[in-house]
Amino acid sequence: MLNILFLTSRLPGRFQGDRVRAYHQLRILGRRHRITLISFANPAEYARGPGPLVDVCARVVMVPSSLRRMAAALLRGGVSRLPLQVALYESHRMRRAIGEARRVDTYDVAHVQLVRMAPYLDEVRPLPNVVDLVDALSLNMERRARHDRGLWRWVARLEARRLSRYERAVCDSVDQALVGSAMDREALGSPPKLAVVTSGVDLAEFSYQRAGREPDTVIFSGNMGYFPNVQAALWLGRTILPAIGRAIPGVTLHIVGARPDRRILTLAKHDPRITVADHVDTVSSHLRRAAVAVAPMQAGSGQQLKVLEAMASGTPVVATTLAAGGIEARHGEHLLVADEPDAFAAHVIRLLRDPTLAGDLAARGRRLVEDRYTWERSVAQLESIYRDVVRRPKAWGA
Numbered sequence: 001m002l003n004i005l006f007l008t009s010r011l012p013g014r015f016q017g018d019r020v021r022a023y024h025q026l027r028i029l030g031r032r033h034r035i036t037l038i039s040f041a042n043p044a045e046y047a048r049g050p051g052p053l054v055d056v057c058a059r060v061v062m063v064p065s066s067l068r069r070m071a072a073a074l075l076r077g078g079v080s081r082l083p084l085q086v087a088l089y090e091s092h093r094m095r096r097a098i099g100e101a102r103r104v105d106t107y108d109v110a111h112v113q114l115v116r117m118a119p120y121l122d123e124v125r126p127l128p129n130v131v132d133l134v135d136a137l138s139l140n141m142e143r144r145a146r147h148d149r150g151l152w153r154w155v156a157r158l159e160a161r162r163l164s165r166y167e168r169a170v171c172d173s174v175d176q177a178l179v180g181s182a183m184d185r186e187a188l189g190s191p192p193k194l195a196v197v198t199s200g201v202d203l204a205e206f207s208y209q210r211a212g213r214e215p216d217t218v219i220f221s222g223n224m225g226y227f228p229n230v231q232a233a234l235w236l237g238r239t240i241l242p243a244i245g246r247a248i249p250g251v252t253l254h255i256v257g258a259r260p261d262r263r264i265l266t267l268a269k270h271d272p273r274i275t276v277a278d279h280v281d282t283v284s285s286h287l288r289r290a291a292v293a294v295a296p297m298q299a300g301s302g303q304q305l306k307v308l309e310a311m312a313s314g315t316p317v318v319a320t321t322l323a324a325g326g327i328e329a330r331h332g333e334h335l336l337v338a339d340e341p342d343a344f345a346a347h348v349i350r351l352l353r354d355p356t357l358a359g360d361l362a363a364r365g366r367r368l369v370e371d372r373y374t375w376e377r378s379v380a381q382l383e384s385i386y387r388d389v390v391r392r393p394k395a396w397g398a
Contacts, residue, residue: 001032001033001034002033002034002108002109002386002387002390003033003034003036003105003106003107003108003109004029004033004034004035004036004107004108004109004110004111004386005036005038005098005101005102005107005109005110005111005124005127006022006026006035006036006037006038006057006110006111006113007037007038007039007098007110007111007112007113007117007120007124008022008037008038008039008040008113008114008117009039009040009089009113009114009116009117010039010040010041011039011040011041011045011050011053011062012025012026012037012039012053015223015258015280015283016223016258017134017135017199017223017302017305018113018114018134020199020305021113021132021134021180021199022113023053024200024202024375024378024379025111025375025378025379025382026053026056026057027056027375028375028376028379029056029379029382029383030055030056030057032383034058035056035057035058035059036057036058036059036060036061036101036105036107037050037053037057037059037060037061038061038063038094038097038098038101039060039061039062039063040062040063040064040065040089040091040094041062041063041064041065042065042066043064043066045062046062046064049062050062059101061097061101063091063093063094063097064093065091069091070088070089081162082162082166083115083116083137083159083162083163083166084155084159084162085115085116085137085159085163086115086116086118086119086166088116089116089117089119090119094120095120095123098120098123098124099123102123102124107124107127108127108128108386108390109127109128109129109130109386109389109390110124110127110128110129110130111129111130111132111386112124112129112130112131112132113131113132113134114132114133114134114137115131115133115137115163115166115167115170117131118131118166118170121170121173121174128175128386128389128390128392129174129175129176129389130174130175130176130177130178130382130385130386130389131170131174131176131177131178132177132178132179132197133167133170133171133177133178133179133184133188133194134178134179134180134302135179135180135181135184135301135302135303136167136179136184136185136187136188136301136302137163137167137301138159138160138161138163138164138167138187138188139160139184139187139188139301140228140299140300140301140302141156141157141159141160141163142156142157142160143228143298143299143300143301143322144156144160144227144228144299144300145157145160146299147231147298147299148227167188168188168189168191171188171191171193171194172191172193174193175193175389175392176193176195176385176388176389177191177193177194177195178194178195178196178197178382178385179194179195179196179197179302180196180197180198180199180302180303180326181196181198181302181303181325181326181327182196182326183301183325183326184196184301184302184303184326187301195385197378197381197382197385198303198372198373198377198378198381199303199305199308199373199375199378200308200373200374200375200376200377200378201305201308201309201312201369201373201374201375202375203312203369203370203374205282205284206284206287206309206312206313207284207288207312207313208312208313208314208362208366209288209313209314210314210359210362212288212289213288213289213290213291214289214290214291215250215291215352216248216250216251216252216291216352217251217252217254217289217290217291217292218241218244218251218252218253218254218290218291218292218293218294218348218352219253219254219255219256219286219287219290219292219293219294219310219315220232220233220236220253220254220255220256220293220294220295220296220306221255221256221257221283221286221287221293221306221309221310222256222257222306223257223258223259224255224257224258224259224260224261224264224276224278225258225259225260225261226300227299227300228297228298228299228300229257229297229300230261230263230264231298231299232295232296232297232298232299233255233261233264233267233296234263234264234267235296235298235341236253236294236296237253237255237264237267237268237271237274238267239341240294240296240341240344240345240348241253241271241273241274243341243342243345244345244348244349244352245273247345247349248349248352248353251273251352252273252274252275253273253274253275254274254275254277254286254290255268255274255275255276255277256276256277256280256283256286257277257278257280257283258278258279258280259278260276260278264276283309284309284313287309287310287313287315288313288314288315290315291315291316291351291352291358292315292316292317292318292348292351292352292358293306293307293310293315293316293317293318294317294318294319294344294348295307295310295317295318295319295320295323295324296319296320296323296344297319297320297322297323298320298322299322300322302326303326303327304319304323304324304326304327306323307319307323307324307327307329307335308327308369308373310365311329311334311335311362311365311366311368311369312365312366312369312373314362314363314365314366315362316335316336316351316357316358316359316361316362316365317334317335317336317361317365318335318336318337318338318344318347318348318351319335319336319337320337320338320339320344321337321339322339324337327373328368328372329365329368333361333364334361334364334365334368335361335365336350336351336361
């Protein structure tokens with residue numbers, strides 16, 4: 001059994017990629033190890049308390065955060081060369097919480113999630129430490145700069161340059177760094193202390209089902225306030241859906257996810273084929289009703305959980321090369337891949353019209369997830385890395 005100090009920038013939970021990854025890591029690690037979780041929490045989360053996290057952690061410490069505090073931190077750090085993502089999360093309260101946890105307990109290893117929390121390595125050393133970057137955020141910002149406009153394009157370019165330097169420095173300074181896919185590792189230059197630990201799917205929550213599908217329904221899921229998802233949803237609704245609609249007039253598109261951008265809401269308001277579900281208890285129920293799931297990503301980075309969740313649920317997937325890139329899935333065997341709008345639309349039309357092909361892709365996609373992308377397998381990799389860094393001899397004076 002290890003005593004683990006686990007730091008996150010947002011309370012782990014069942015929605016949003018890094019929250020989901022941390023939640024399932026804690027859920028499974030908590031069966032065998034003792035965990036102290038220290039996490040930022042917004043005012044609503046702080047008022048509600050840690051919820052189910054108390055069942056998997058020995059102790060949960062929530063550090064209050066708010067937009068006002070984050071803006072003040074950004075002003076303090078904005079003139080530095082730090083990435084804005086990092087400056088935004090600078091907090092004396094977080095440093096005090098970590099110091100207090102270390103005064104009252106002894107830990108075997110510290111787990112720090114996301115590059116924005118890397119400055120807190122100063123508070124956990126000389127503990128053996130693991131930083132889970134999750135994905136290459138510099139790659140994410142670089143891709144955003146290609147698609148965004150105006151001031152935000154300039155900000156994304158600046159942030160991409162700063163993050164690239166900072167991420168590589170973090171990888172050199174820690175005992176072990178992690179990302180979710182080989183694509184992200186390569187984007188960071190494949191440094192020697194950067195390993196791949198893939199994410200997974202809860203196979204019980206995203207259970208396989210082929211019966212009861214609603215004909216001619218297409219689903220796109222994710223955090224709809226996140227730029228890569230917003231950009232993908234707009235491209236899907238404006239360019240791809242009309243092409244599908246010309247071949248299948250009854251097609252409907254369900255956009256499922258929290259915080260939908262106003263442009264997505266406006267798109268749905270003017271197109272009766274589009275519905276937006278933003279108050280979602282479970283994405284899985286929506287996936288099991290849809291005929292086809294799509295991931296039309298043109299920006300972003302990391303492993304796309306939306307693709308894995310759809311495959312686990314038995315929903316055949318059409319994805320761009322970018323969306324499929326972090327997953328060891330093959331075009332024509334586990335999913336269909338296209339980057340041009342006409343080809344993307346043609347793949348969706350083909351799956352809506354060909355139930356045999358849809359069923360074959362769904363079955364093989366589920367088997368792929370069962371074989372390679374469960375949270376149990378992912379956490380087993382993580383535990384092996386913990387034990388390795390704990391056993392490594394420290395350099396003199398470290």
